[in-house]
Amino acid sequence: MNHREDESPAADEPRRERRPSAVYGVGVEPDARFSLANERTALAWVRTGLGLVAGGVALTSFSTFAEMPVLLEVVAAVACLAGGILAVYALRSWRTHEIALRTGSPLPAPAALPVLVAGVVAMALLLTGYAIASIVG
């Protein structure tokens, strides 16, 4: 097991402080596997945000060919905004999870997940309705 007090690092440790101190100043070094898993989770959240942004970019690219371009542009703007927010949320989530790993606390629930799902469902319904209206109207 890899328990090392942060107050007295080994003699061959580089003397550079790890940022952020709010994370690394607390608790002890967790198993490297858990830290790396946390990092991959954060990157997965960032990629989810990136996916939303990419969807928004695609919508705004093709809205000129569409019937109600303003609606599509609004959806695109919201998607890009949500994607950006999700990417920043990834950072906050990484911090709280790393602190929980270091202090041995239970991991917090992914608060953004229900919101994300609701948002994606809402967007899908909106665009489905738009598509049907375009076919019918």
Next chain:
Amino acid sequence: MGPNTPAMQPPGAQPERTALSWQRTVLGTIVGALLLSMAAIRSGAPVLAIAAAALSLYVAARLMVSSPARSLRLGTRTQVWPGLARMAWSVACLGALGTATAMVNVWTSWP
């Protein structure tokens, strides 16, 4: 010496998986920024197009050339947060540029 030096690699190929995760994220961001740049050109917003292209160059320079992926594979990485923050804020920046492009389109198509 950190927890990821070659002598102390955790089992399960985790540094490799994390490196691959980084590569996916960085490449996706660069491609997304370039696509947005093209969309902005089509929308007649050259400032946004240049900003998006600059963002793709920044991500390529800061996160692909000196990449967390490579330092993970070599076991030379000492810090997680700077790269992660850079990555997340780059995507947030891309989102902001995307929103701006959509708003430009709404503005120009308003009768």
